[in-house]
Amino acid sequence: MKRRLVSTFAAVAAGTLLAGCGGGGPSSGGGKISDDKIVLGVLTDLSGVYADLAGANSVAAVEMAVADFRKKYGDKAVTDDIEVIKADHQNKPEIANTQAKEMYERRKADALFDVPTSSAALAVQTVAGQVKKLYFNTGAATTELAGKTCNPYTYAYAYDAYMLAQGTGAAVAKQGGKNWYTIYPDYAFGQDMQKKFSAAVTGAGGKIVAGDPTPFPADNYSTFLLKAKAMKPKPDILGALQAGGDLANVVKQYEQFKLKDAGIGLAIGLLFDSDIKAIGADKLAGTSFTTAWYWSLDDEAKAWADRFKDKTGVRPTFVQAADYSAATRYLEAVQQAGTDKAEDVSKKLDGAEFNDFFARNATIRAEDHRVVHDAYLVKVKDPAKATEAEDYTEPVKTIPAAEAFDAPSPDCSMS
């Protein structure tokens, strides 16, 4: 009888104790540096459509920042125990939500970086607000990060839809692309891009004649491309507001369906070096787009890009460069504050004006945590003129920080 009781007990407990013990109960605090170490978490797309523009190389960029910080401060560093952890959010908001919580609470991350995919980025912002820890977004374009959903723990670091639209939308419309048919991925990023491009194109005297949401992610855009061809009157411009792997699909199919021959030009909302590589610089040569940074910008940028290439084998995208810059800003602020407590670190960051290889004439706006800096209107270089295989970018003009980003949104309240 006794043995039976034991075995039934075991059956009940089987599920709960299946894989032994996990983390403990409520968390504990203490010390100036929590857990005596600083943990930088990179939450990114490690396997999907944005894995090239961010992904494993974003982790490499943050690791570089940590190595450089160690070298700079040596023994004077606030702690010599700095760790970089990573996780894959698969571009899904629910996974981002769980992973972010996991990284902050169980893996003790003090700050998260990267997070492409706007819907996932917004999910992480919610978690950062709940756990009261810092979050530097470099991968997502939605203006809501520093708008309606802003909170004191989130910094929108690299770029946003407003910057892209003001640069590209206005430039293309002024060059004669008046009537636009836009297609945008149906999630936070695409929806925001559509709004901002509408405003920018209309502001420059153009018009969005139609705009269609497309599934995200998707392989087949033929429905929309055929629609563009059949539309009457014919649009001057197809505005492709996709990003990453999706954008590559759109552009390839734009070629296949011969829209260019039909007199429909292509405008691209967001273009990364990794996309140009995937699509082919010859196909895109001459296409103008707006970027937060490009590696051949000047000697300082090139020097960093060379070190990046030594480590990873490729040139960095602007998201990866922004990750380095943000991680460095964060570590410097921790050094100054002498603690990794989010509120104290953020006091050192807010209102700071700085220049580095990535961010020029930069200010960390205290009122909405938008980091404003110069942006660039550029063109895809003719491969014949390129100095190396990954030299894709030809400057057109610099957009000064004050014009590149919108004024702080009235929707944002930090408290």
Place this chain on the structure above:
Amino acid sequence: MIVALSRRLHARPLWVRAALLAAGLVAVFGLPWVLYPPVAADILCWGLFAVAFDLLLGHAGLLSFGHAAFWGSSAYATGLIAIHSGLPFYVAVLGGAVAAAVIALPIGWLAVRRSGIYFAMVTLAFAQLIYFTANQWGSVTGGENGLQNIPRDLPGVDLTDSFVYYYYALPVVLLGLLAAWRIVHSPFGRVAAGIRDNPARVRALGYSADRYKVVVFVASAFLSGLAGGLYAMNHGFASLQEVYWTTSGKVVVMTVLGGIGTLWGSLVGAAAVVRLEDWLSTSGFEQTQLVTGGIFIAVVLLFRRGVWGTVSHLLRRRDDPAGEDPEPGLVHDHEEETATEPVSASAP
């Protein structure tokens, strides 16, 4: 049959059942001390969901492949109520469960006209309908972005810590489990089991089989809704994943792992799957489904009664080697004698 049943009655005397119950309670109360609290709360939610599903599959013989519809629509409804009304989270969860039951009524009413694979397909079709509705109705559900920032309110209590939330969610889950147990062990549950085993005979006795099936279906959806609402509260988030067919598949896996028709086995199945997924994802292994799928195949091939079913079967056989050996999938926890007379000739 009666002899076999009374033998089984002897196989588990009252004190063993009391000990089992006590052990189970200790396990659920101690869970957030051993596990990361959000994961512990996930186990509660999935556990209740799997039990609700087993109520339908194991005790009424209906394999629904669209239970994500109820789990997910409740997750959205709960979230919307909490966001727009600011009511205590219990009210929001209850509202979500009621919404799930309301959605289940027409679906069940239509689906019970078919059985077996056709029933599964009809429920899957409706669940996909709800998935696409949630996807397209972006202004309400947030579409691809999901419903974010669902508050967890209860006057006078700070529920931001998942550890605290666990203990406030636990009573709801226990009530849900109690309800499932009560349904199975009621005359109503007996009739449902009769419909599962021999619908023609139950009809001949004067019961409306379809109506019984609809009621079990709606009850199962209501309990699934409770679980889905608590899950949305746990994560502060409701997304399309909650109404996607993979969620329907996951609950089937849990129930089969635990043992179909064992009710409590589903809890073990849910705990095992959630714990395993968490363990795999934190150890950096990305192909979680490969492993859960492999285990599922092994269980189906080797232990057709599932974890719980196999254990209780082995225990019984040791006590009673000559006892009847019912078919896998038809192992039921009917310790008490079956109701020999219809309690109510008219359907409820």
